Amino acid sequence: MLKLTRKYPRLSTVLTVTVVICILGAGYVREIFAGAETSEETYKSLKQLTEVLEEIQYNYVDEVKPNELIQKAIEGMVSSLDPHSAFMPPENFADLQMETKGEFSGIGIVLTMKDGAITVISPIDGTPAAKAGIKAEDIILKVDDEQTRDMQLWEAVKKMRGKKGTHVKITIFREGTKEPLDFDLVRDDIPLESVKWAELEPGYGYVLITNFRESTAEDTEKAIKALESGPNPLKGLVIDLRGNPGGLLDQAIEIADLFIDKGPIVSTKGRKKENNRTWEATPNTTPRNYPIALLINSGSASASEIVAGALQDTNKAIVVGTTSFGKGSVQTVKPLKDGYGLKYTIARYYTPNGRSIQAEGIVPDIEVTYEEPKKDDKAAAEEKKKKSLFLKEKDLKNHLVNPGTTENGETKEKEKIEDKKDDKSAKKEKVKMRKSSDTFEAERLLDDNQVRRGLDLLIGYSVFKNIKTK
Structure with missing residues (x-):
């Protein structure tokens, strides 16, 4: 086997210093060469890195550029930390900024x-x-x-x-x-609209939050106020965070704060003291004492889990669906020279009760697996089949007639009642169309079994709270 060996003492020294500065920055370089025992180990590792770079640069079969090798080395170093840390070239760093702003x-x-x-x-x-x-x-x-x-x-x-x-x-x-x-x-x-709302039934609202961007908290508050100020007093709210991958931490905190009046919303703990922080709720000028059903699934991550965990721990909402993604870490983004960016993890976050959901997720209070809606014709056929299996009192021969009907079973004062029915149908249709935009297909929400379960829980709560136990 042919083996080439060369010695480049000056080049090795220059490369060592160059790599150290590129990776760690000038300020940290001074700490490394201060003489500490750990710094000596770091220096040996960096020297080994430069020896590899030197060997590849001079002996690899094709010509390679040292700066590209160093960039790849940095990418590998950062990506090995965790799945959410990354060294980003200018175009990717610009994309990250667009995701939250443009x-x-x-x-x-x-x-x-x-x-x-x-x-x-x-x-x-x-x-x-x-x-x-x-x-x-x-x-x-x-x-x-x-x-x-x-x-x-x-x-x-x-x-x-x-x-x-x-x-x-x-x-x-x-x-x-x-x-x-x-x-x-x-x-x-990709649409910037991150909040949509609708009225599922008179007095029962629905708010869908698809991600957490700069205006999400403000848009969520507007949606809630629109439901609260409608013709029907708000008796319950479904908040849908399914498939919401997260986003900006401050937006999640502000949304949770809309419902929590006191105590912690979320806290973060890291290796450095400046990354240890607790965000407290502030009193709301508008009391929101109605029940909330909050929907999550495996696509609910990060900021979504902060909101879900906060409302669950403070008993402000019942969580429905399937276990969330389990991203319980906090990242910061630091701009670097020449348009590069560094995203890395600085802390883990904890719910008000001190739970870390990292790799565990938020476990729903009531587990409901999503089911694909049935086809309308199939559902109608099934319903017709079920109806045919059971008799009712009115189907029995010589059944007693209801005092409010004629002998033929028709309702008395038919025209008057029909008028009321038409008014009710018109009102229902008007409520049905109350939604955030014409592009939001809110009419299909009740075909979603998880939304339906959330609504049923809210309606059940309204019924049971009025039942007297004594």
């Missing part, structure tokens, strides 16, 4: 790195990914037939984004399927 085009999917695989946290409501049927926990195998196995998370995201109207092919693995699934998606503008 509009971008893509397929509307939130990803994480799980066990080395690019995994879906959740599709964003109303986007191409959601409409196509991509689900939480799907694993992205290929993007445009290119394997994602060796991709950084930001690289996969970059490939999925693009101009509105262009196509991208996504190949996924889904548990329970024998073969990978292909999705041909057309990129579109």
Whole structure:
């Protein structure tokens, strides 16, 4: 075997100092070379790194650029910490800022790195990914037939984004399927609207929060006030955080604060004292004493879990659905030189009762698995079949007639009652159409079994609280 050996003492020294400065910064370099025992170990490791860089630069079969090697080394170092830490090149750092501030085009999917695989946290409501049927926990195998196995998370995201109207092919693995699934998606503008609302039934509201951006708390408060100021007094509220991947911490805190009057909402604990903090609730000028059913699933992560945990621990809401994602860590983003960015974990967060949900998730008070809505014709046929199996009193021969009906079973003062019925139907139709926008298909909500269960719990609470036990 041919083995080439060379000595480059001056180059090695220069590379060592260069790598140290690039990775740790000038301020930390002074600490490293201060003579501490741990610093000596760090220096030895950095020297080993530069020896590898030196060997590759001079002996690798193709010419390589030292700066690119160093960048890859930094990427590997940061990504090895946890799935949510990343060293971001300028274009990816700009995308991260757009996600919380501006509009971008893509397929509307939130990803994480799980066990080395690019995994879906959740599709964003109303986007191409959601409409196509991509689900939480799907694993992205290929993007445009290119394997994602060796991709950084930001690289996969970059490939999925693009101009509105262009196509991208996504190949996924889904548990329970024998073969990978292909999705041909057309990129579109990802909607900035993160809050939608509707009145499910007179007095019972519904608020959908799809993510946590800069105006989410403000928009949520507007939605709640719109429901509270409607023609029917608000007797209960369903808050839907299913598939919500999270976002800005301050928005989650403000939303929880809309319902909690005192005590902690969330606390964070890290290695550094400045990252240990507790956010306390503030008294509300508008009392909100109505019951709340809060919906979660495996796609509810991060900021969603902060809201769910806070309302659950303070007994302000009953949590319905399936166990959430379990992201209980807090990241900070630091801008670096030349447009680069560093996102890394600084703390774990804890619910008001001191629970860490990291890798555990929020466990619902009532577990309800989502079921695909039945087809209308099939549901109608089943209902008709059920009705035919049972007799009612009015079906029996010689049954007694209700005093409010004629001998033929028709209601007396038919015209008057029909008029009332028409008025009631018109009112119901008017309530039915009370929603945040015409694009929000609120009429389909009651076909969602988890929403329906949440509503039933609220209605049941209103009934039972009026029952006298003595």
